[in-house]
């Protein structure tokens with residue numbers, strides 16, 4: 001079995017470890033090359049003097065506002081300035097008029113939330129773009145920008161427990177972030193424009209509380225030149241033709257992390273089919289790919305059935321893929337996975353994992369990552385380790401237990417070949433977050449748990465995890481506590497060895 005195994009490792013480097021541009025050589029990991037204009041949040045600690053000079057004053061109403069460091073972040077161990085404290089967003093309505101040729105957007109973002117403390121100012125994350133005006137509860141508000149922090153001072157302070165509505169008018173050409181080594185955020189790929197934002201690039205296209213801990217409902221009203229199609233999260237509820245333009249309205253009623261919000265714009269074809277359990281399957285392909293479903297997507301209904309059986313019901317009403325050019329991987333955007341076209345069409349060039357296994361991986365993320373989102377970015381193995389383990393379960397379902405065992409053994413050997421960060425703490429850097437260890441050793445952690453507690457208990461744990469934290473967040477200590485609660489076993493040593501120690505534990 002060494003032949004297939006070797007192929008599997010190369011493919012892992014290229015496909016699954018999307019961020020690892022080094023392509024399968026064990027010791028190297030993704031390199032982050034940021035353009036000089038935008039430094040990633042990982043390395044930026046906002047200079048937070050008590051008074052700050054705004055870097056851009058775009059309207060006369062802009063005044064100098066102090067940035068309260070307590071409000072300008074959510075305390076993420078890896079991304080301290082991402083997200084903001086003091087409030088909870090309930091819903092975003094993002095209305096954009098897009099000129100894909102010029103790559104400009106004109107936006108109006110309506111953010112509804114409520115204050116979790118008395119607020120003199122409200123902080124949002126927004127990178128680049130020009131803010132034209134801001135209203136809070138219908139009244140013009142002062143604002144300041146400092147890097148990616150947008151500080152808003154309403155005319156009246158917002159008492160704890162009070163609801164608020166913020167309206168931000170903005171425009172410009174979105175900038176990309178290179179946190180994991182390739183363009184993130186609003187990506188202009190020529191014929192197609194798409195958003196892939198994990199982990200920190202939602203702030204490149206709308207003002208956000210840009211951290212998975214503050215999930216919200218989303219509505220998108222996207223106006224594009226007539227003839228183009230817009231796909232986004234959730235359900236397409238309206239298509240309104242106008243004067244040389246078309247407006248597409250999409251609604252995502254379930255809680256969504258900002259990094260999983262997406263729109264895809266282009267000359268796209270929609271392919272629709274019913275899925276199991278009443279789930280509507282809709283895929284968006286570049287029109288020149290033709291009218292036929294690409295082979296790796298054909299068995300999605302069978303995958304849905306498998307995972308619903310193992311993890312509990314699929315958490316949303318729709319699922320599908322948006323195939324996009326020039327992206328070296330796939331991203332589990334909620335209900336609409338973005339899939340790199342070149343990878344999808346390379347079917348046959350790889351052995352294992354097959355492109356179909358990557359398709360299964362992204363689908364599994366809808367339970368683990370999307371419905372249950374990480375409490376902090378240090379909990380990333382709860383996304384990637386779980387989706388990788390689920391992908392191996394597809395192998396087991398499709399090819400049998402021997403193929404599963406061979407996959408486990410092959411990946412273990414690969415990990416044993418070089419030192420790597422432990423998946424429970426890969427390090428405070430975007431590129432390390434998606435290190436192959438987070439995927440493979442993270443997946444092996446669940447395999448080790450499976451061997452320890454047995455199949456029935458393992459799947460009872462995974463189902464409870466998906467159910468108790470549905471449409472919310474979960475942390476690693478919470479997962480360990482749940483595993484111990486359901487198994488009745490003391491699992492401290494197992495999780496400590498697999499998740500936190502430098503040394504790779506023995507394969508059980």
Ligand code: TRP
Nearest residue numbers: 016018196198199329330331332
């Ligand atoms: N979550 C992706 C995966 O399933 C990896 C990833 C993170 C990604 N950010 C991305 C892929 C941006 C494409 C674009 O492995």
Ligand code: ZN
Nearest residue numbers: 361383384387
């Ligand atoms: Zn993944």
